[in-house]
Amino acid sequence: MIKQQLARFNRLELLGGPTPFEKLERLSTWAGRDIYAKRDDITPLAMGGNKLRKLEYLAADALAQGCDTLITAGAIxxxxxxxxxxxxxxxxxxxxxxxxxPIATDDSNYLGNGNRLLLDLFDTKVELV
Incomplete structure (x- = not known):
């Protein structure tokens, strides 16, 4: 039913298929039951993550509207x-x-490395708010 509802929207195929589940052997042994992790870390863009699923729809909509810029917001x-x-x-x-x-830090590692550094490499215009 949800696939039918989602089919109403434009979608840009980015994932190439579902990500696998991986059994966590040691945790399963410890817990006495099978425990699995969804491997969204191996999606094919920008070091993975589950955010790509919603971006398939948001980007398709932006392209359909002729947008030339994506605008987003979040923590550093x-x-x-x-x-x-x-x-x-x-x-x-x-x-x-x-x-x-959001953590009101002036730590240069937080402010300039990791995801923040990647934004510069992707030529993103950054505005601090």
Missing amino acids: QSNHVRQTAALAARLGLGCVALLEN
């Missing part, structure tokens, strides 16, 4: 912002990221 180290910026770069679109510092 946001995985969603990172994946949006990577997708914009892949599609040849601009990207604007409105970033907040």
Whole structure:
């Protein structure tokens, strides 16, 4: 039923299929039952993550409307912002990221490395809010 509802919307195929489940052997042994992890970390864009599923729909809608820039918002180290910026770069679109510092830190590693550094590599326009 949900597939029929989602079929009403434009979708840009980014995942290439479902991500696998992997049995966590040691945790399963410890817990006395089978425990699995969904391997969304191996999706094919910007170091993986489950955010790509919603971006399939958001990006398709933006392209259908003729948009030339994706705008996103989140924390400085946001995985969603990172994946949006990577997708914009892949599609040849601009990207604007409105970033907040929710932990109010001035730590240079938090402010300039990790996902924040990748935004610069994806040529994302960053605005601190």
